[in-house]
Amino acid sequence: MAQDKQHQLEIVTKPSFLDGSALQIPMLQILKEDGTVHKGAKAPEIDKDLALKMFDTMQFIRILDERMIAAQRQGRISFYLSSLGEEAASIGSAAALDDGDMIMGQYREQGALAYRGFTVEQFMDQLFSNERDLGKGRQMPVHYGCADLNFMTIASPLATQIPQATGYAYGQKMDKTGNCTICYFGEGAASEGDFHAALNMAAVYKVPAIFFCRNNGYAISTPSQGEQYAGDGIAPRGVAYGMKTIRVDGNDILAVYLATQMARKLAVEENEPVLIEGMSYRMAGHSTSDDPTGYRTRDEEDAWRAKDPLARFQTYLIKKKWLTEKDAEAIFAEKKAAVLAALKKSEKVPAPHIDELINDVYDTPTQQLKEQLEQLKAHIRKYPEAYPKTASRIDGGDK
């Protein structure tokens, strides 16, 4: 087959090089920065309920992120990763999916998880690594996961989820589930080998996968343009791998929704994998361990603040008369109260029992693991004051 294609190549007799910038991909935008729809553009068909659910989720994630950054500064949680400024990318895309579609995220897609129905209590339990955390307190804050909601547990290593999405989607296709997998990652992660492996394999196998790159301008401190890549961003790579590709304004929730909706159709109905590059900006630091003042200017941040996806969508909804300023304020206040209440509750819930330390390494603990746990418990009993989190409950009946 490969040879056939080589035989069909057009022959030229004079050398000419394609320029690295030969392919310049435009950006889909439906909503202008002022919240009005572009002339000639057609907004996706979203009814009022759906629009308000999207807005509601954006509000929730905005307040959750802001509040948890503060909680980290107060020393109440160890670490936090916010999605400030990028809420439209994850929520707009999640809204265009079916609940049965698998979501494989990086660590800035809490919006997609909230849209699926993860409760404020579930968020808090994970953030506080308490015994109600579905992940049993084993991973750093924001590494959420939930099988019931088809949201694959987040892992810190970058880009590893991308070829996994290809494999997951292959299984969906073989099982004829009618579902797809969406995989989120940043433009920095797209430099990893796993990204290239994943897209190539997805195109070769024609799997129902949507690869959603959140190009937010920075990988920790490294700016995307000129230091992460020299070309026209991530989108041209999809074309190079033989994949349907689109670039959207990641701060325009209507453009994100529309592109994802169409991508899902291609993925599920035609087994065409799709690459979406959503252009956005990481308004906060990479994490609470990062200080952006060391590598970018206030002016740059302000320019992007003017493109805020939440304000833009709010303006749109108000113009459409689906929302008033007062409604928005009320939603914000309600979300804030819920976040604060859940925070106070979750931080008081104890850590998982020490017995959980050896569970889930394998489907059942090995003999060696059981022995190691018993040795550890004997040690804790000897020095209980050194291990206050577990010592008091070590021989308790709980779990």
Next chain:
Amino acid sequence: MANMNLLQAINSALDIAMAKNDKVYSFGEDTGAFGGVFRATSKLTDKYGRHRNFNTPLVEQGILGFANGLASQGSYAVAEIQFGDYIFPAFDQIVNESAKFRYRSGNEFNVGGLTIRTPYGGGIAGGHYHSQSPEAYFAHTPGLKIVMPRNPYMAKGLLLSAIFDPNPVLFMEPKRLYRASTGEVPEEEYTLELGKADVVREGKDLTIVAWGAQVEMAEKAADKAAEDGIDCEVIDLVSLLPWDIDTVAKSVMKTGRLVVTQEAPLTNGFASEVAATIQDKCFLYLESPIARVCGLDVPYPLCHEKEYFVDHLKVYEAVKASMTY
């Protein structure tokens, strides 16, 4: 029963697994219709179609990433890495992903359906990059199971267990024995327990522990020692993770002497783990220091392979030294 070589036994296991469950997939570089560079996946595409047994692009990290995803979806993913020497681009996917998938999610998700098949080991004039025995890197990783069969019968039964075991399994095939090792193998399905060592021969004077292709050297050394009147017990560890401490400890309590042999370099090899554990469990029973008979701490050589190789003579010498300590 049929006479099979080790490759045919592996092919038979894959065939049975794919016939039994249509969610079993087999894939790797050149493993499709061509059947793999060693032909372990021969005829599987003919039988089960190109969506069940197929080629991958040439990217080991992609193979394992894909396999993890497919296994997490509930399928049985049997991924071949063409040579163990080329598994390292996939190291991250195996160590940080496969091994931690269940644990990190609190059992919300798992890749229990994953089996990684890869040929390993020397003795085939393969130089640095077709001869290595990288098992120790992976044996340092909680969450994986590691299995290394020594002959066709073991290979088939263990591979069938590995494929359907609810944990990710690294299945390392001794490529030197692919065609060299033959034996009677049941044609039908059977399984062998993972994590269980096999006492290949009983003896009272000294215990030799080996795994994979190295069991052959242990047996030959035991034969030679028998001529000197030394009665060796030979144990095939079979599984390195988890490994059967009790069987080895019981044997050493009986014999009082232990020689552990591996193809891989000495320093930080799995033989060191066996030695450390057994001196802890059997300290007062030991009549001589535990000996490790391993490869030199050099990259696997080509022109000096014969000298480098941990042959039966080196194991035999260690046995004698232990007996006369």
